[in-house]
Amino acid sequence: MSKAFTPKVITANALLEGDVIYLAADDSWVRTLTEAEVLTDEAVAQVRLLDASSRHAEAVGVYLADVSLGAEGPQTTHFREAFRATGPSNYPHGKQAEG
């Protein structure tokens, strides 16, 4: 049996602001992880990634990031993604300030 597919979200940096964005189910880019679309099927994830990657004038460095499913939606599983989702730890200048 093949390994179970870890749920994913599509993430990137916004072209103009450079900040972390996620792809929502309605194809819009959102700023908070909990609003991101969670992809649980590998084939669907690959197609969504291809489509998102073609949006050159909106997003840079599009990729799939692992998430786990919590009560409030997707949650990060690696500390790098956690920092991307919240911002730097020395100043409240990132997503944590936008609340």
Place this chain on the structure above:
Amino acid sequence: MYRYTEFDTAFLAERNRQFRAQVERRISGALTEDEFKPLRLMNGLYLQLHAYMLRVAIPYGTLNGAQMDRLALLAEKWDKGYGHFTTRQNIQYNWPKLSDVPDMLDALAEVGLHAIQTSGNTIRNVTADHFAGAAADEIADPRPVAELLRQWSTDHPEFQFLPRKFKIAVTGSPNDRAVIKAHDIGIQIVQRDGRIGYRILVGGGLGRTPMIGKELAEFVPLPDLLPYVEATVSVWNLLGRRDNKYKARIKITVHEHGIDEIRDLVETRFAETKAAFNGADLELFDEIAAQFLPPAFRNAPAEAYDRAYESDPVFRAWADTNLSAHKAPGYAIAQISLKPHGQTPGDASAAQMRVMADIARRFGHDELRISHEQNVVLPHVHKSDLPQVHAILKAHGLGTANIGKISDIIACPGMDYCALATARSIPIAQEIATRFDALKIEHEIGDLKIKISGCINACGHHHVGHIGILGLDRAGVENYQITLGGDATETAALGERTGPGFPADEIVPAIERIVEAYLEHRESREESFLQAYRRLGMAPFKTALYGAETGKKAKAA
């Protein structure tokens, strides 16, 4: 200080005009990211974890007040009110928007600053001793050579697509404060029979394969300097490995071919490059050197200094740690620490930048330096002005008396900002500084340099820290390896790994155990941490870190 010629001004304006158009085409969608990325990197613009990052060169670390004021303006107008000074004598802005960057570059150009070749596979910002032109031990000011190299390397057609980046550092003193042995080329000004010449080191570097630079030439006279450096870069440009990014730096080329073969190749190539130089470089050097003459030092009594030193213990502590010997009588070099305990190493707010610019104008012959240790230097202050300078610094959170001490930590941005990082650096530096400040033993410990990198690329110079800390990702958790015995000076050495790393919540106690072991084993207060390590070896520190059994094995080995 060097002043831009009409040529420089026109060149920079043209580059900025081109980049503005490139940004417009990127935003319109006419350029893809793959097409745009090399263009933005040529102009110092990165895309990091949370935002773009603009890296501005501070050539050989020298700034005047107007330039520092302009850095403050950028921080305030287009960033979040601060900037980050780096180990490469650059300043980084962590939050610019892509559409604002062309305006930022134009604003920098107005005061003779730019971000060209602060990234990419080119010759990067040329760095120098931050005490240049002021140090008591200096043979000659290294900045005219550094400026000559900057002009030669900027947009050099042969060197725009090198195998990898290339870093040059210059020192004019036998005591190396510019880490020249950890650069692709290190240049040391030397004197022989009353003549000035240049000792050339090659193949040093940190990163994943750290190497100490080797001597390529003992004495190169000025007329041969540029052709010789050009020959060296040229040899590597052809020989350097483009098949593997991790083996592309000149340190690997020198390692694989041996210094003798490289020297022979450089000599052969030098015969060609020398013939192609027509002496214009020497005329240019004279013009540049004339702009780096020392300021008119004044002859005044220093009683105000002596009085403050006797009566004010806070001033005395600052004077004891933050001042260095100046070549002119009555003067001192004053370092402004950007390492207040618990704060981010190397960060300065816009307000602080303006305060430093103002002090430089009023008390410091309008000169400032940025050190690779992420502090700011007032190179020329008359001692009688120091009490006043210190009072102003103290009032703006700039009076920390910790230069060279355990809280004067070099830390790269780490995973708080950097897309390449594997762990955080800044919070570790903050916690170490806070802890030792609370213990009140910083001055008892004496000189101890901690350097922290958040990944193997070693921007935080951890290999050459007396205590080096390297942050890694071990199975999805931040983990910190320790090295001991590194040295960034003329007696350069790479640190040795102590053993297994420590998780984030155990690294500060681990550092504390190392320091306790040093305090216990040192012969006297005069024996520094590095001297004690060289005498004792790893064993007592291993015991302190991992217990008696591991320590014994280290001693036997």
